[in-house]
Amino acid sequence: MRRFVRRWPDLRSWFAEPLAVRVGSVPARNQYGLDAEISHTGRPFLLFLGLRGFVQFDYPWLFASSPLFVPETAREMGLDLGIDALWRDAQRLGFGKFGIDATLRWTVSRVILHTGCLDVSMLSGAHVDELRAGVAAFLASRDLHEFYPSASSNFEACRKSWTLRVNQLELLLFHRGQLDAQPKKFMRSIKERTPVVPRMQAVVERWLEARSATDRPLSVQKFELALYRFMVWLNNERPAVKSFAQVTRDDVLEYLVALSEQPSPRTGQPLGILARRGHVSALSQFFRNTAAWEWDDTPGRPLLGSGDLPKMPVRVPRFIPANELARLMVAVGNLECPYQRTALLIARWTGARKGEIQRLSVDCLDSYPDGTARLRLPAGKTYRERVVPLHEEAAIELRKLIAQRNQRRERALTDELTGTPTRYVFMEHGRLLSCAYLFQASLKLACEVAGTIDEKGRRTISPHRFRHTVGTQLAERGAKLHTIMSILGHRSASMSLVYAQISDREVLRDYKAVLEPGAILAGPAAAQLRGGTLPKSSVDWLKCNFFKTELELGHCLRLPAEGPCECDMYLTCAKFVTTPAYMPRLKERRKLEMTLAKDAQARGWPKERERHLAIARRIEQLLIDLGESGKDSD
Known part of the structure; x- marks a missing residue:
């Protein structure tokens, strides 16, 4: 201390020294000699002055001087900075004690010495913002590489580490x-972008601000990305274009061609149809809105219409086959993370969308009068809440998470869709867990264990296929259309009607069961199928429309030109055929017909009795033809 005071009796002269001298690192001592050594050995004295409130230090010195033993020095001085209380709050939010200890030492020590605020409970958002700005400035300076040589080869790791620490402090204080x-983004990116024309960027920012009043934040982000990509393309392919007013429809159409051919920087593959539709839709809305609002520096007319959107292929729901689903759910049940396990179980048993599950609140679960678990799903894509039954397997896991959340009692976060304060179920470390973690990452692990991966090791099951599976199972088991709409949250009947059709694999399986050579068949059309006498035109129609042929007890191979079907009425139609897959239904139908025959006899209706007995005998013959006795099967 004495050497330091003799060398710099006025502390302002020390602040005027080069940063290397003030830090006093080993290379600086070799270059600057005694001054750097005195500064380095005088650091405890400087910390004493800072903790007594006599001096405040600049962030470059605080970042370059590492480590700083501020908590230990404060403890020796009898000062309580409030770091221990903040550490306990961090553990209550689920942070590990070692990781959060390093974070608090690094952030709080520097904020205290920079601001002179010696009580953590007095820190505010302004302090965090100043710390974040200081980190960004230091990361962009030459000083970073001088004092942290490893940053030259691993800058991104250094940036993420420091940024994460600042964000964690912000989260704890919130x-x-x-x-x-409320903290909006937990890992703000400082990645440099390709410059675009400022005049055009100003119009885009103005439009995005207008759309942010009515659109969800995620939608606005997608709009921004689509317009930025278009402006980069204009820079490269149309350098003479300096205003959107100079953009023509031909320019936009040429860009759409490039969009379908150029590989994505992230995947190396051209954008898929859904991604391209999103880009085209954003451009279309931008030109349409700016024309309607009569903005300057814009074309003044819509340059794209609905006909310019890439055409979507017609798809049937891709449900998960039963054997794959069974293996997958065993793997899901063995996932270590309770958040991932619960999220996938809820998806399996409710068919809810990813965002709906992610945003479940702690009061989302109760029960029906009969004790069945009842789940309240938040407003999502359709902006409407809905209530659905929940399988007990998922309800048990969800109750555990809710109990855990109620113990931690984090501060409610503002829901981005409804704007209401919400205490979420799927939170950890004080923040809402991402859909990528809850669904994509967990499903990748489960698919690897279950063996549901392709030759390249990629999972073959996406989170949305749980939704298709629930919809398909409801339809196949006779659920009413309104029930399917209520469970899946569809706004129109047409959306739910697609589940009345079955997936490509299921269509192929049933098609082979009836039309493939060697299939076990029964019914009037069986001989025609075994003999291969069906015309090629009939076979072609059946291949394309096979899901339309299914009846309660089999299939009707009648073509549209042959008139209405009578298979279900008499089971003797020449076009009727059935397979062993329908045996349980055939047995149940025979029981029903026998019961109705007894009832008709009791009522004195002989003709009605004979009609039911005739149908029962016909079913018995179908069962015999399929290899099982109809009478003995009861």
Whole structure:
């Protein structure tokens, strides 16, 4: 201390020294000699001055001077900075004690020495913002590489580490009630973008601001990305274009061609149809809105219409086959993370969308009068809440998470869709867990264990296929259309009607069961199928429309030109055929016909009795033809 005071009796002269001298690192001592050594050995004295409130330090020195033993020095001085209380709050939010200890030492020590605020409970959002700005400035300076040589080869890791620490401090202060504004993004990117024409960027920013008043934040982000990509293409392919007013329809159409051919920087593959539709839709809305609002520096007319959107292929729901589903759910049940396990179980048993499950609140679960678990799904794509039954397997896991959340009691987060304060179920470390973690990452692990991967090791099951599976199972088991709409949250009947059709694999399986050589068949059309006498035109129609042929007890191979079907009425129609897959239904139908025959006899209706007995005898013959005795099967 004495050497330091003799060398710099006025502390302002020390602040005027080069940063290397003030830090006093080993290379600086070799270059600057005694001054750097005195500065380095005088650091405890400087910390004492800072903790007594006599001096405040600049962030470059604080970042370059590592480590700083501020908590230990404060403890020796009898000062309580509030770091221990903040550490306990962090553990209550689920942070590990070692990781959060390093975060608090790094962030709080520097904020205290920079601001002179010696009580953590007095820190505010302004302090965090100043710390974040200081980190960004230091990361962009030459000083980073001088004092952290490893950053030259691994800058991104250094950036993420420091940024994460600042964001974690912000999150902790928010949940303590010291910050009013909810943290929006937990890993802000400082990645440099390709420059675009400022005049055009200004119009885009103005439009995005207008759309943010009515659109969800995620939609606005997608709009911004689509327009940015278009402006980059204009820079490269149309350098003379300096305003949107100069853009023509031909320019946009040429860009759409490039969009379908150029590989994506992230995947190396051209964008898929859905992604391209999103880009085209964003451009279309931009030109249409700016024309309607009569903005300057724009074409003044819509340059794209609905006909320019890439055409979507007609798809039937891709449900998960029963054998694959069974293996997959065993793997899901063995996932270590309770959040991932619960999210996938809810998806399996409700068919809810990813975002709906992610945004479940802690009061989402109760029960029906009969004790069946009842789940309240938040407003999502359709902007409407709905209530659905929940299988007990998923309900048990969900109750555990809700109990855990109620113990931690984090501060409620503002829901981005409804704007209401919400205490979410799927939270950890004080933040809402991402859909990528809850669904994509977990399903990748489960698919690898279950063996549902392709030759390249990629999972063959997406989270949305759980939704298709629930819809298909409801339809196949006779659920009413309104029930399917209520469970899946569809706004129109046409959306639910697609589940009345079955998936490509199921169509192929049933098609082979009836039309493939060697199939076990019964019914009037069986001989025609075994003999291969069906005309080629009939076979072609059946291949394309096979799902339309299914009846309660089999299939009707009648073509549209042959008139209405009578198979279900008499089971003797020449076009009727059935397979062993329908044996359980045939047996149940025979029981029903025998019961109705007894009832008709009791009522004195002999002709009605004979009609039911005739149908029962016909079913018995179908069962015999399929290899099982109709009478003995009861």
